[in-house]
Amino acid sequence: MSIEVRHIHKRFGAFTALDDVSLAFPDGRLTALLGPSGCGKTTLLRIIAGLEHPDGGQVLLEGQDASHTHVRQRQVGFVFQHYALFKHMTVFENVAFGLRVKPRGQRPDERRIREKVMGLLELVQLDWLADRRPAALSGGQRQRIALARALAVEPRVLLLDEPFGALDAKVRKELRRWLRRLHDELHMTSLFVTHDQEEALEVADEIVIMNKGRVEQRGAPQAVYDAPETAFVYGFLGHVNLFHGRVRDGRLHTGGAALDMPGLEGAADAPGTAYVRPHDIQIEPLPAADQPPAGRGLLVNLQRAHAFGPLAQLELRREDTQEIIEVVMPSPEFDRIRAQGHRRFIARPRQARVFLN
Structure with a gap:
């Protein structure tokens, strides 16, 4: 599904989080929103998800204005930095949660739910942990379960907010390679927020670099790295x-x-x-x-x-x-x-x- 934001403005008191941001995200691409803390990237992601409302501007999903559409109707999967798994539930129950709370007319029966959940756990290579609770899992395993839970409701868009930020360097590197392979298999329109330049350059099809609520530059990773358009982009991408x-x-x-x-x-x-x-x-x-x-x-x-x-x-x-x-x-x-x-x-x-x- 294609995503577009037009002239998005957002303020928190005297602080301008987003200042006239317009972007189009093509269908099936993995795009990184990259920038320092406070640049507006997470706010933009939450506005696309429907978790925040802009002060001005539009959010379009598949060309339709979704600015006033409730988060449940946007069919967006959201993965947070800190997993947000239910500690009292097993891995299986965590992934099944979104399916079981659907309205009765849309809810699959238990047989379909089990097939769906086990298929997703196989996709993230953790089906052997279905009966464990989150406390028994490593950080990397928890994040993969969080991703499986987001995919369970068959979202049209996948949004990831610093998905690997709480993990150590070795696990982060393994998971971003895994995410790239998973995206190549699913071909789902995906946006992920990161402040890690290496992560964005390695994983994304396209990078949007943000600074102080505005877009500094966008393009393919190699193109942005080789031809920075501003001093900020040159200094932010890699050592200089x-x-x-x-x-x-x-x-x-x-x-x-x-x-x-x-x-x-x-x-x-x-x-x-x-x-x-x-x-x-x-x-x-x-x-x-x-x-x-x-x-x-x-x-x-x-x-x-x-x-x-x-x-x-x-x-x-x-x-x-x-x-x-x-x-x-x-x-x-x-x-x-x-x-x-x-x-x-x-x-x-x-x-x-x-x-x-």
């Missing part, structure tokens, strides 16, 4: 180094250095900030007494380094401003540098995006 300075003559003049910046040749003299990913910085060893040619790069000293698997992460201190730069490179390349005892380097961006202030 910031170089503050002034743009002049095609260079960014920062501290005691001038860095060549492709694409800035026609830029007016103005303050600017270069955003550079750690893997987009190249370093070269430099003898202690040497100085790099103007525009060649920054003089830096190695402060700390550690390797994790195929990659090494370096912390380098600029000689001019004393700021720390983070660099990521292949571990074998760093091993060669370390073996030669180098501590002083020229650092220069291979790729950067400059935003004028």
Whole structure:
């Protein structure tokens, strides 16, 4: 089912949670609402579900205005961060709950309910836990049961609010892969809220990045990561180094250095900030007494380094401003540098995006 929101506004007292948000979510896609705490993503999800009412704007489901439709009539499945399972019920009874409380004319008989529930438990690979109570389950198992319960009523839309936020890193990684596989099998229109950039990039078909109640950017994960449209998106998606300075003559003049910046040749003299990913910085060893040619790069000293698997992460201190730069490179390349005892380097961006202030 397709979902669309048009010109949604929502305030809580003096705080503006959503400021004229318009979005369309295609049928059968898995979309991540990504952003920092307080950006409006959960409020938007709850408005789509019917759990909150907007101060202005429309919610359309399958092209029909559902703004004043009760949550029960929207046929939306909702999965919360903290499971919300009934502790006194077994796993089977939790999943069956939504079916058993349907109006009499819509309620399946017990045989159909059992078939439906056991089929869902098999889908989430937990049918062997049907007679257990939630207290006997791990966090990851509880969240999968919560998802099975949401699917039991055959929703047209699945909404997930920080579904893995309460779990440890290893379980989160396993569950998001599992969610992606499940979505590929069900092809249900799904929206999930997260502040975890890695989670959104790995799981979603599309990402909507929000900030201060507005949409900053939307698009496929790779497209958004490779081509951020705003400084906020660049800084929010992954690690980034910031170089503050002034743009002049095609260079960014920062501290005691001038860095060549492709694409800035026609830029007016103005303050600017270069955003550079750690893997987009190249370093070269430099003898202690040497100085790099103007525009060649920054003089830096190695402060700390550690390797994790195929990659090494370096912390380098600029000689001019004393700021720390983070660099990521292949571990074998760093091993060669370390073996030669180098501590002083020229650092220069291979790729950067400059935003004028």
